Amino acid sequence: MSAAAFPAVAERDISGTWRALYHEDFPERVPGPSLVEYYGLPINEAARARGLAWDASILSLPEHQCRPHPADYGSRHSNVRIWAEFHPETQQLVAYRSRREWQAVERTIWMDGRPHPPPNAPHTWQGFSTGEWEGDKLKVTTTHLKHGYVRRNGLPRSDRAMLVEYFYRNGLDHLTIVRIVDDPVYLTEPLVATSDYRLDLELRIDAYPCDIVEEVVGLPPGYVPHHLPGQNPAIDDFATTYGLPLEAVLGGAVTMYPTFLGGEPGALPRVRTIEPVRAAGAVAGAAAEAGALEILPVQGGVYLIAGPTSNAVVQVGADGVLVVDTHGAGGGDALVAAIRTLTDAPIRYVVNTHAHPDHIGGNLEVIAAGQSVAGGNVARAVSDAGQGAKGIAHENVLLRLESLESPPPYRAWPTDFFVERPKDLFFNGEAVRVIHQPAAHTDGDSIVHFRGSDVIATGDVFSTVRYPVIDVEHGGSIDGIIDSLNRLLEIAVPRDRQEGGTMIVPGHGRIADEADVVEYRDMLTIIRDRIRHLIAQGYTLEQVKAERPTLDYDPLYGAAEGERLVEAVYASLAAGGADRGGLTSRDRR
């Protein structure tokens, strides 16, 4: 058969109010899936481990309560209204917009050919979607998804996944949406699933408010419910209830194909599958790693300038420029040049979040390019008192620089230090607070909160692209990092559906918000609790490593980095005592 690539047939408008048909997987899609019901999903070992660690009571935490289904799961649920938006003059189709009832999910599919955002742009629940016609059918590609799930019983889908959907309007009154998601982190091959709808002219899509409440009181700060490895009490409940073999309900690509029928338990699939082309476009930090500077507005007067080694954050306004971190050695001039594309105003302040060279390496050039405001006796006594921006950091940053065998030139030091109280500024019309985070990534970490712009620069207590580096030798600790992440969550206020609002810029990676910090906090708390549990049982470091306590997150950040994290957490807990901190789900029973 020789079919034209995309036959010349009329595009089929998908607008309408569509009633979801739950004629497949009703028990999963409406009441919800059972625990450890993973069959039919091409999950890898790491995804399965995360699923088994998942405790449903995590949904009662305030920061989890109002999360909507992400784009790749939402089409399985809820009625939907879809409408077209046309350019007022040209009448060209600009976008399809949709609203689902549950959690009031609104989504946009851009049809005007605009490009996807750069890698360090924020990720959202619905991601960034563009559509194109293939004949009469609509193909939609979505990137920039937040961490989500492939089944809402704890099976994860990472923020590096890409989604392709096809919208088929079959006849006049049926709509089939095929979604194909590829996640290089947690899936061994693309996952395909479908949803069917019937046009219903009388259907209403009602409002869906969601108020966060304290569902459980008395929880310790930072409590993250989870099951320790091997301690999930429900592991075989579902299999037993339905008389299914455990190897089937534990899922994996092998269970998706007919060759699984009657095969040996645990047998490898005999289906010769095609190696998927992995989604790579949405990997945060890709552009920065290539060496180019990426300038992105965050919000208010704050910008991210992502460099090859780390992020710098710049606040711009009538008073001048405030810079948080200056990239690595040799990066200062390029950073100044990037700032000059935003404004000609003088650089007044350079704030260092900690003393590591990938964050202060450009201090010399950036400070030298700036001007501080000097007056009174100082200006009269010191001829160059206003030359150079003012450098700000916690006292321990200076102590660290002093201790180096080959410290940077003194002119590169952030000499305006603070000790106990936060350093407060009022600059460019907003309060700016530099707040020390004790014993976190190092002993001298600070976060910088732009209160008017509602942006926090975190330095290296948070990242979207790697495990934290805990500099135990220089005062860092796992508990300090987790405390710092919980402090970020206390400050941040999401705008709606636990998304947006306060924007958070990590030391490495993309622009984030509270939900991204929650993922990171949950991960580190779970890993910390696992290692602490093993230490309490008398495990040596090598024995702890052998238990692979970072197994389920290593595809995100790397197994070697996971091993280094285990070493640091072990050393940190051994130094500070393994009995501090939160509880596991078992502890609370």
Add this chain to the structure above:
Amino acid sequence: MSGRSYRIVVLAAAVALLAARAAVAQGEPNDARSRAPLDLEGIWVSVVTEDWRWRMVTPAKGDYASVPLNAAGQAAASEWEPVDGEPSCLAFGAPALMRMPMHVRIRWADENTLELRTDRGRQTRIFRFDSNPPPAAPSRQGRSVATFDGTALKVVTDSLLPGWLRTNGVPYSDATRVTEYYNTHEAFGREGFTVTTIVHDPVYLQTDFVTSTTFWKVADDGDWQETPCREPASQ
């Protein structure tokens, strides 16, 4: 119809016939195979990411979750009794066949006929591009009339013997009519098709039963494994 309207219809039909003959005369083939807006030929494997518990294994008696059965359908489903061995061929009729975990081989039997064969259950479906098909005796796969609907293949099937929507005896009647839309897609290096199946049964269903089932294309028939279904004692 008035005499004037009748003349208009006859005239339009004549014009259409002449246009078709002219196209053939000019060497433009007008058969279904040449006009096909999608390519379904090849071997495909079903991807069971949905309804696993009702497709990959025989569900328990009375488990007809997701199927909009009416009271008569529920009563009929409750009469089923499990039997060891191969599943009954009653579950391999056209309304349910594409939900089976299986491989399918699709080919043009001739320029106006698509043939779909399955390894599991050893069934064969025939899709004829014939707008005026002759009557057919009821059968398991029924009589299927195919058309192209935009870029989709639309197949309407009737003349069916009664059978099961699932292997645990969820029934459909001989009054059932099935409408299917086959759509192709490509993503992440995978070529696939999804068939949306709309089962209309005024006897056992409250409303149309709509499912959609996806198949990936496979390179060869290395995993093709023909297994029979169990013929019912009588039908």
